[in-house]
Amino acid sequence: MKPKPFMNPYLAGFLLGLVLLATIYITGRGLGASGAFKSVVLSTVENVAPQHAEEGLYYSEYAESHPGSPMVSWLVFEVIGVVIGAFISGLISNRVGFKFEKGPRATNTARIIGAILGGALFGFGSQLGRGCTSGSALSGMAVLSFGGIITMLAIFGGAYALAYFFRKLWLK
Amino acid sequence: MGPLVPYIISQEFNLIIALLIGIGFGFVLEQAGFSSTRKLVGLFYGYDFTVLRVFFTAGVTAAVGVLLLSHYGLLDLRVIYINPTFTRSALVGGVIMGAGFIIGGFCPGTSVCAASIGKIDGILFVLGGFLGVFAFVEAYPLFKDFFMADALGPVKINEQLSMSMPLFTTLMTAVAIIAFIATWQIEKRVRKIDTKTPRKMQIRYALAIAVPFLILAVVAFLPGKEEIIKNRIAEAKRQQKCVFREIAADKLAYEIVNHHYQLNIIDVRTPEEYEAFHIPLAINIPFDEILDRKWERIFKQKEKTNIFYADSDTLVRMSCLKAKFIGKSTNFILREGVSEFRDMYYNPAEPVAGATKQEINTYNFRTKATHDMENLKDALKNIGKPVTREVKVVQGGCS
Numbered sequence: 001m002k003p004k005p006f007m008n009p010y011l012a013g014f015l016l017g018l019v020l021l022a023t024i025y026i027t028g029r030g031l032g033a034s035g036a037f038k039s040v041v042l043s044t045v046e047n048v049a050p051q052h053a054e055e056g057l058y059y060s061e062y063a064e065s066h067p068g069s070p071m072v073s074w075l076v077f078e079v080i081g082v083v084i085g086a087f088i089s090g091l092i093s094n095r096v097g098f099k100f101e102k103g104p105r106a107t108n109t110a111r112i113i114g115a116i117l118g119g120a121l122f123g124f125g126s127q128l129g130r131g132c133t134s135g136s137a138l139s140g141m142a143v144l145s146f147g148g149i150i151t152m153l154a155i156f157g158g159a160y161a162l163a164y165f166f167r168k169l170w171l172k
Numbered sequence: 173m174g175p176l177v178p179y180i181i182s183q184e185f186n187l188i189i190a191l192l193i194g195i196g197f198g199f200v201l202e203q204a205g206f207s208s209t210r211k212l213v214g215l216f217y218g219y220d221f222t223v224l225r226v227f228f229t230a231g232v233t234a235a236v237g238v239l240l241l242s243h244y245g246l247l248d249l250r251v252i253y254i255n256p257t258f259t260r261s262a263l264v265g266g267v268i269m270g271a272g273f274i275i276g277g278f279c280p281g282t283s284v285c286a287a288s289i290g291k292i293d294g295i296l297f298v299l300g301g302f303l304g305v306f307a308f309v310e311a312y313p314l315f316k317d318f319f320m321a322d323a324l325g326p327v328k329i330n331e332q333l334s335m336s337m338p339l340f341t342t343l344m345t346a347v348a349i350i351a352f353i354a355t356w357q358i359e360k361r362v363r364k365i366d367t368k369t370p371r372k373m374q375i376r377y378a379l380a381i382a383v384p385f386l387i388l389a390v391v392a393f394l395p396g397k398e399e400i401i402k403n404r405i406a407e408a409k410r411q412q413k414c415v416f417r418e419i420a421a422d423k424l425a426y427e428i429v430n431h432h433y434q435l436n437i438i439d440v441r442t443p444e445e446y447e448a449f450h451i452p453l454a455i456n457i458p459f460d461e462i463l464d465r466k467w468e469r470i471f472k473q474k475e476k477t478n479i480f481y482a483d484s485d486t487l488v489r490m491s492c493l494k495a496k497f498i499g500k501s502t503n504f505i506l507r508e509g510v511s512e513f514r515d516m517y518y519n520p521a522e523p524v525a526g527a528t529k530q531e532i533n534t535y536n537f538r539t540k541a542t543h544d545m546e547n548l549k550d551a552l553k554n555i556g557k558p559v560t561r562e563v564k565v566v567q568g569g570c571s
Contacts (some may be wrong), residue, residue: 001357004346006203006204006222007200007203007204007205007212008348009204009205009221009222009225009226009229010225010226010229010352010377010380012203012204012205012226012229013204013225013226013227013228013229013230013233014229014230014233014310014380015200015203015228016197016200016201016204016226016233017229017230017231017232017237018233018234018237018332019193019196019197019452020230020233020234021233021234021237021238021241022193022196022507023193024174024175024234024238024247025174025176025241025247026173026174026175026176026177026181026189026193026566027175027176027177027181027186027189027190027566028174028177028252028253028566028568029175029252029253029566029567029568030255030568031193031197031281032365032458032568033279033280033281033284034280034301034305037280037298037301037302037305038305039193039308040302041302041306042309043307044302045306045309048234052540054192055312055360056309056310056312057312058310058312058313059309060307064280064303071452072187072303074186074187074190075190076566077188077190077191077194077400078190078193078194078197079194079264079284080191080194080317080479081190081192081193081194081196081197081198082194082195082197082201082281082284082285082288083189083194083198083284083287083288084191084194084195084198084288085194085195085196085197085198085199085200085201085202085206086197086199086200086201086284086285086286086288086289087288088198088199088287088314088363089198089200089202089203089289090202090207090288090289090290092233093202093203095207095289096289096290097289097290098290098291098292099290099291099292100291100292100293101208101209101210101277101286101293101493102209103213107569111293112227112293112296114275114276114277114341115233115276115277115293115294115296115297115300115373115396116276116296116297116299116300116303116421117272117275117276117300118271118272118273118274118275118276118277118278118297118300119272119276119278119296119298119299119300119301119302119303119304120272120278120281120300120301120303120304120307121175121268121271121272121273121275121276121282121300122268122269122272122273122276122278122279122297122300122301122303122304123300123302123303123305123306123307123308124268124304124305124307124308124412125264125267125268125269125270125271125272125273125304126189126265126269126280126301126304126305127265127304127305127308127309128261128264128265128268128315128319129261129262129264129265129266129268129269129306130256130258130261130262130265131255132226132269132279132280132281133269133273133279133280133281133282134197134279134280134281134505135255135568136255136262137227138227138230138231138234139255139568140255141231141234141235141344142231142234142235142238143235143252143253143254143255143328144235144254144328144329144330144337144340144341145250145254145255145256145257145326145327145328146257146323146324146327146328146329146330146331146332147256147257147258147259147262147327148255149329150257150259150262150263150266151262151263151265151266151269151278152264152266153266154263154264154265154266154267154269155267155269155270155273155279156269156270157266157270158214158266158267158268158269158270158271158273158274159215159216159271159273159274160216160270161269162270162271162274163216163217164273164454166274166275166492168216169275169277169498170210170213170217170277170307171217
């Protein structure tokens with residue numbers, strides 16, 4: 001079966017805005033994603049190398065401000081929901097299945113390295129910038145946070161500034 | 173009044189809410205096409221502006237919604253999480269994320285969506301994300317000073333620019349709409365296609381543009397909930413029309429001595445006046461603070477009777493009216509002013525020779541009541557304090 005077309009972007013944006021608004025109204029906080037990555041990393045290190053986790057500065061600071069397991073966090077539950085929601089959406093629109101997406105001229109190796117490296121940069125940057133596109137930029141915009149909005153400008157500005165150098169990854 | 177967590181929805185149930193919200197979030201992201209890396213990156217090469225459209229529409233919708241909810245007293249902006257600003261790390265972190273975006277073709281949320289429907293590149297990006305977070309956590313001691321530099325706290329952008337929230341949101345909405353129109357033109361040129369938007373859609377888009385501005389105008393120009401209440405209770409007519417249940421000072425003293433546990437005696441004067449003298453067991457809720465969330469319980473409960481007092485007749489009536497906007501508690505006002513109460517109970521004139529029996533009885537009652545009230549005050553020093561809700565700012569962001 002052919003995949004169904006994507007939703008009208010403005011309608012999708014409106015619905016996304018309502019999800020964010022509901023989040024703020026119910027919980028007082030915004031959406032997020034990178035925080036769940038951090039929870040996974042912290043809890044993995046705690047289980048694999050408990051000694052190291054006790055000694056590390058970040059681990060101890062985090063444990064002090066966040067008692068309990070890092071996996072029992074709002075964002076971890078939210079991201080589990082994202083996995084379910086995205087899967088349902090993919091299912092009803094016939095988009096589920098193993099696929100490897102890349103630019104028309106990019107080699108497989110380049111795309112594999114690019115995805116991992118890009119993920120690593122994003123992961124690193126999201127910790128430094130205290131949140132990613134969801135937690136800092138989008139949620140920050142909803143509550144007019146100064147930090148959130150300058151992070152957003154830096155993300156999109158940075159990507160535009162570097163787009164030329166990575167055009168071979170994406171353009172014909 | 174929102175946020176509903178933690179008073180209306182518990183912290184534990186909040187995790188279930190997180191799961192449900194996540195489902196909605198993931199569903200919309202996937203439906204928008206954010207599970208496709210080429211669609212995401214299109215923004216940076218001008219062939220597909222979906223990201224910009226979805227992102228800005230969502231941001232504007234939520235920002236306008238937040239203002240509207242707060243305007244009508246449904247959301248307390250003082251306690252919602254505002255991402256704190258650390259200028260340097262926000263900018264450098266943002267540029268690194270930008271590099272990650274153009275090289276990896278995703279951001280964390282979208283990579284999770286892509287991985288969920290089986291995109292191998294999405295799964296690789298997620299794994300890379302773990303590595304990046306791990307690298308940061310391990311190298312944290314090296315970055316700590318930089319990470320903590322320029323801490324401005326939870327500042328809002330409109331404050332930085334000395335604007336009101338509705339004004340900044342209006343500008344933001346206008347910029348978003350201009351960007352939508354401009355990118356639509358760019359996309360047409362890059363893709364070299366010219367599709368006509370059907371008339372029906374044109375009307376819908378025009379309406380969609382008008383709605384946020386209309387809401388912003390309402391927020392900016394029409395009175396909000398607090399203002400409406402303020403205006404209503406200041407109306408002389410309303411004060412005259414409303415039947416206030418009054419309680420006399422002697423009756424109040426009797427009730428304090430015998431049924432203090434059934435009363436909330438509320439001093440609506442300023443804290444200084446309250447400190448100088450107050451009726452035994454009274455709590456202080458200054459008039460301006462009556463609508464505060466922490467006192468909500470007192471005006472919504474039905475077990476105890478609230479008794480308002482002050483020195484001015486108008487202030488006490490306005491307080492009683494204000495309390496009626498919050499809940500359906502039983503409210504009385506003290507007929508006498510507080511200084512009269514003080515004179516009656518703390519400086520009673522001793523009956524002169526030839527006083528009537530009733531005068532002597534009154535005197536005896538009052539001195540005994542004063543004595544009993546003082547004893548009660550000592551006995552209840554600790555448990556008599558009102559239970560206030562500690563209003564905490566919500567923790568959020570990616571911490």
